Amino acid sequence: MATTADVENVTHAPAEPARTGLWKRPLKNTGLVGWLTTVDHKKIGILYAVGALFFLLLGGVEALIIRAQLMFPEQEVISARTYNQLFTMHGTTMIFLAVMPLSAAFFNYIMPLQIGARDVAFPRMNSLGLWCFIFGGIILNLSWFFPGGAPDVGWFAYAPLTDRQYSPDIGVDFWIMGLQILGIASLVGSFNFITTIINMRAPGLSMMRLPLFTWMTLITSFLVILAFPAITIALIQLMFDRHFGTFFFNVEGGGKPILWQHLFWIFGHPEVYILILPAMGIISEILPVFSRKPLFGYPLIVFSGAVIGFLGFAVWSHHMFTTGLGVIATTAFAFLTMLIAIPTGVKIFNWIGTMWGGRIRFTTPMLFSVGFIWMFMMGGFTGIMHSSPPVDAQQQDTYFVVAHFHYVLIGGSLFALFAGIYFWFPKVTGKMMSEFVGKIVFYVMFIGFNLAFFPMHILGMTGMPRRTHTYKSGMGWEQSNFWSTIGAMILGLGVALFVIQIIYTCFRGRRTNGDPWDARTLEWVTDSPPKEYNFAYTPVVHARDQLWENKHGPDSRKMERIAPGPHGIHMPDQSWWPLILAIGLFIACLGMVFHGEPAWWGEEARYGLGITICGLLITLGSIYGWALEGPGGFHLHPDPKEYDGALPAPESSHGHH
Amino acid sequence: MSAHSHAADDPHAALEALKETSTGIENKKLAMWAFLASDCMFFGTLISTHLIYRKIYPDIVDPKAIFDIELTGFSSFILLMSSFLMALSVSAAHKGNIKGVRWFLGGTIFFGLIFLCGQVYEFHHFVTDFGLTLSSNVFGSTFYVLTGTHGVHVALGIIWLGSWLVYTFTDRYKAEHALDIEVAGLYWHFVDIVWIVIFTVVYLVEYVPFLT
Numbered sequence: 030m031a032t033t034a035d036v037e038n039v040t041h042a043p044a045e046p047a048r049t050g051l052w053k054r055p056l057k058n059t060g061l062v063g064w065l066t067t068v069d070h071k072k073i074g075i076l077y078a079v080g081a082l083f084f085l086l087l088g089g090v091e092a093l094i095i096r097a098q099l100m101f102p103e104q105e106v107i108s109a110r111t112y113n114q115l116f117t118m119h120g121t122t123m124i125f126l127a128v129m130p131l132s133a134a135f136f137n138y139i140m141p142l143q144i145g146a147r148d149v150a151f152p153r154m155n156s157l158g159l160w161c162f163i164f165g166g167i168i169l170n171l172s173w174f175f176p177g178g179a180p181d182v183g184w185f186a187y188a189p190l191t192d193r194q195y196s197p198d199i200g201v202d203f204w205i206m207g208l209q210i211l212g213i214a215s216l217v218g219s220f221n222f223i224t225t226i227i228n229m230r231a232p233g234l235s236m237m238r239l240p241l242f243t244w245m246t247l248i249t250s251f252l253v254i255l256a257f258p259a260i261t262i263a264l265i266q267l268m269f270d271r272h273f274g275t276f277f278f279n280v281e282g283g284g285k286p287i288l289w290q291h292l293f294w295i296f297g298h299p300e301v302y303i304l305i306l307p308a309m310g311i312i313s314e315i316l317p318v319f320s321r322k323p324l325f326g327y328p329l330i331v332f333s334g335a336v337i338g339f340l341g342f343a344v345w346s347h348h349m350f351t352t353g354l355g356v357i358a359t360t361a362f363a364f365l366t367m368l369i370a371i372p373t374g375v376k377i378f379n380w381i382g383t384m385w386g387g388r389i390r391f392t393t394p395m396l397f398s399v400g401f402i403w404m405f406m407m408g409g410f411t412g413i414m415h416s417s418p419p420v421d422a423q424q425q426d427t428y429f430v431v432a433h434f435h436y437v438l439i440g441g442s443l444f445a446l447f448a449g450i451y452f453w454f455p456k457v458t459g460k461m462m463s464e465f466v467g468k469i470v471f472y473v474m475f476i477g478f479n480l481a482f483f484p485m486h487i488l489g490m491t492g493m494p495r496r497t498h499t500y501k502s503g504m505g506w507e508q509s510n511f512w513s514t515i516g517a518m519i520l521g522l523g524v525a526l527f528v529i530q531i532i533y534t535c536f537r538g539r540r541t542n543g544d545p546w547d548a549r550t551l552e553w554v555t556d557s558p559p560k561e562y563n564f565a566y567t568p569v570v571h572a573r574d575q576l577w578e579n580k581h582g583p584d585s586r587k588m589e590r591i592a593p594g595p596h597g598i599h600m601p602d603q604s605w606w607p608l609i610l611a612i613g614l615f616i617a618c619l620g621m622v623f624h625g626e627p628a629w630w631g632e633e634a635r636y637g638l639g640i641t642i643c644g645l646l647i648t649l650g651s652i653y654g655w656a657l658e659g660p661g662g663f664h665l666h667p668d669p670k671e672y673d674g675a676l677p678a679p680e681s682s683h684g685h686h
Numbered sequence: 687m688s689a690h691s692h693a694a695d696d697p698h699a700a701l702e703a704l705k706e707t708s709t710g711i712e713n714k715k716l717a718m719w720a721f722l723a724s725d726c727m728f729f730g731t732l733i734s735t736h737l738i739y740r741k742i743y744p745d746i747v748d749p750k751a752i753f754d755i756e757l758t759g760f761s762s763f764i765l766l767m768s769s770f771l772m773a774l775s776v777s778a779a780h781k782g783n784i785k786g787v788r789w790f791l792g793g794t795i796f797f798g799l800i801f802l803c804g805q806v807y808e809f810h811h812f813v814t815d816f817g818l819t820l821s822s823n824v825f826g827s828t829f830y831v832l833t834g835t836h837g838v839h840v841a842l843g844i845i846w847l848g849s850w851l852v853y854t855f856t857d858r859y860k861a862e863h864a865l866d867i868e869v870a871g872l873y874w875h876f877v878d879i880v881w882i883v884i885f886t887v888v889y890l891v892e893y894v895p896f897l898t
Contacts, residue, residue: 150713216724224717228707254720258727266735269831274821277735277831283743283824292731653849 054661055603058561066603068152069561073159074138075457077130078450080163082528084126087170091119093521096481100514102502109498113181114200116496118169120184121204124304125211126166128438131446132307133162133215136222136246139453142552142559143240145231145568150224152601153655154217160611161214168618169207172200180204183496185293186267188278188286193271199622202271205264206618212257212264213614219250226250231551232591233570237331240550241324244331245310248338249303255342256299263292272624287352294345302341304438305405306334308445309376312398315452316380318548319395320387323574326379333372333379340369350418351425359418366416373409377402392546393467397448400475404440408433411486426496429489435482439520447474447527454531455545459557460538466530474523480516484509549574554588562598565671566590590675593667602661610651617644700862701780718869722876729880732835733887736828747825749892752816754808761804762885765840768797769878772847776871779864784854787867791851794874798844805837829888836884839877846870 177198276282620640778786
C-alpha cells in the first residue's frame, strides 16, 4: 500500500537500492543480517514469539524455585531476599516479557494477513518495537549480575519501599529502566497496529467484517497507548526521586506513597485487559473454525470487547480497597468493577452459543480454547468475589488473590496463546504439530495447572499471606502447599513438552496444505507459510468469513482478486537503524541505572550521566540516519500463476504496491 | 505503478497518492494523532500530580511571590503566535511555496526559541533568587518536572522543525514532503495547546482571588 512515496528510492528488483544513508542498505534477507535488519512483519512476529517463549521458560523456572521453597514448612531452600527477588522477577517477566510479547507476536504475524495487507503501516517502526522488547528484557535481567542483585520490591513496586533509603541497591533502577524501554516497545508497536488496522484494510473489508482477533488487536493497542503513559510518568517520577532528590513518593519531603499506587493501577488495571483481550480474540477465531459455525453474536462480542476496554480505565482503585479511600470512592469503584462482569459474561455466552449445535472437532487448539473458557470463568468468579470491598478486605494479600490472577493469566491468557500457537503453527511454518502430542500437552498442563492453583484458594481463605518466604508448620497449610508444588512441576513438565514439540516440529514436522483446519478467515487464503509479499494479488472482500464463503458461499459473496500492476509489488528495504536506535536507548538506560554509582577507577568519579548522553546521541543520530535513508523499496514480480484469473489492475489505482 | 511516474512531475498526485488508504487519511497523520492521544495522558498524569500536591499543601510556597506572570504571559503569547506561523508554514508547503516554508518555519523556530529562553530564564531566576529547586519541596518537584517535560517537548519540536528547514535547502526536498511538515505541525500545535492548559492551571489559577 502507498505508505511512503519516496519516489527516487524506488528501484526495480534486483537492482541495488540507492546509497542513501551512511552505508549501503542490507540486501540479504537470510542469515543473521537478514534477521537483524528485517522489516518483514512475519519475521518480526517469529522473533517476538521466540523471545517471549524464552522469557516464559525463564519466568517458569523462577516460579518453580518459589514453589520448591514453599513445598514444606520452615524450609530454607533459598534466602528470604532471593525469594523476594524471585517473585518480583517472576511477575515482571511473565507480564512484560512473556504474555505481552507473545500477544505482540500474533499481532505482528496474523493481523496484517487477516486484513489482506502487504505489511504493517511502518515496517521499520515495527522492527524498533521488537528490539526495544529484547533490550528491555536484557536490562531487566542484567540486574541479577550486579551487587545487590535483582529488584526485590514486587512487580508493582509500591512506594516507599522503592525509595533510595529502603532500596539502596541498583536492582530497582534496573527495574525502572527496563520497564521504561519495554514501554517504548509497546507504544511504537501500538501506534503502528492502530494505523495499520484503520488504514490498510483490503478493499471491501469494512470494520464490521474484521476478524475478531484483529478487532481485539485494535482495542488492545488503544489500551496500550492510553494506559502506558501513566506508568511511564510514574517511573520518571520514581527515577527523579531516586536520582535527583525530588519528593514525589518520598514521605520525608511530603510525598504521598499512595500516589504511586494510583498511578501504577491507572496503568495496571488496563494492563490486565491488555493481557486478556488478545486471548479473547484468539478464542473467537478458533471456536468458529472447530464448531463449523460462524461466530455467534459477532457485533456483541466486538462491542463487549470495547466496553471492557473502556471500563478498564475506571476500576483501578479496586486494587486499593484496603487503603481507606472513603466510602463513596470505594462504592463507586466496586460498582464499576461489578459492571465489567456483564460484557465479560456476554462474551462467554456468545462463545458457548458458537459451539452450541456445531459439529465440534476436539483438536488441540479447540481443547485449549474450551479449557480457556472454563478456567477463565473460574478466575472471573473469584474476581467478582473480590469486587466486593468487605470480601476483598478478607482476601487482600492472601493466596486467594494469587489463585485468582493465575486462573485468569494462565488458565486465561496463556491457554489461549497456546491455542493460538497450535492453531497458527501450520500457517507460520507450513508444518503440522502432532495432534497426539498436543493433546498430551494440553491434559498435562490442564491437570498440573489446576493442581497447582486450586489449593491456593483454600490457602488464601485460611489466611496464608502471599509473598511470604516460608510458613510455620501446624497452620494447616502443609497439604495444600505440597500438592500445589507438585502441580507446578506437572505444569512445568507440560510446558517443557510443548517447547520440545515445537522444536521437533520445526525440523521434522509433517508438511501440510495451506488450509489444514478448514478455516474461515483471510489469513488462510494465501500460502502457508506466506511468501514475503503475503498476497500476490489484492483481495476484494465481500463477507465476514471470507474463506468460508469462498469454499461454500454463493458466487456473490466470493472473494475477487486484483492482479498487481505492471510494476509488481512494492516492498520496503531492510534497515540497520531500528536496531542501532534500540542500542542507543539501551545504552542511555544503562547510564541512568548507574547514575550516582561510583566508578571503578575512583570513589569520586561519576560516569552514569556521561553514558546516558552518549546513548541519547546514538539515538538521535539513528533518528537522522533513519529519516535520511527513507523507506526505500523495490518491486517484486510474483509468478503470474499465483494471480491467474485475477481482475486486471485498474489504471487509476495506486493501491496495492 | 502509475503513481510513481506521475509523482515525479506532478507533486499534487504524489500527495494525493498518500491518501489512498481505507479512510483517506494519510498513515503518518493517523499515527501522529494516535501519538498525540497518548501524549495527552503523559501530560495528564504530570498535571494531576502537580494539582494534587498543590491542593494537599496549599501553604508550602506562595507561587504568586515567585511567579513573574508578566514574563510568562509574554512568552506564552509568543508560543501561541508560533502556532500561527506554523499554520502558515504548512499552508505554504501545500502550495509548493518553498520560500514561504523557509520564512515561516524560521519564524516558528525563532518564536519557539524565545519561549525556551524565557523558560530557562524563569528556572534560573527561581533557583537563584528564591532557592526553589527540584528538592526544596514537593512544589519544586512537581513544577520543574511538569514544565521541564513541556520544555523538552518544545526543544524536540525545534530540532524537528529545524531539520526540515535545513532540508528545504537540499535538492532532496520534494513537494510531497508537505505532509511531513503538516505532521510536524500537528505536534507543534499540540505542544502549544498543552502549554495553554499548563499556563492556566499552574500559573493563572493562582491569581484567582476566591481559589486562594
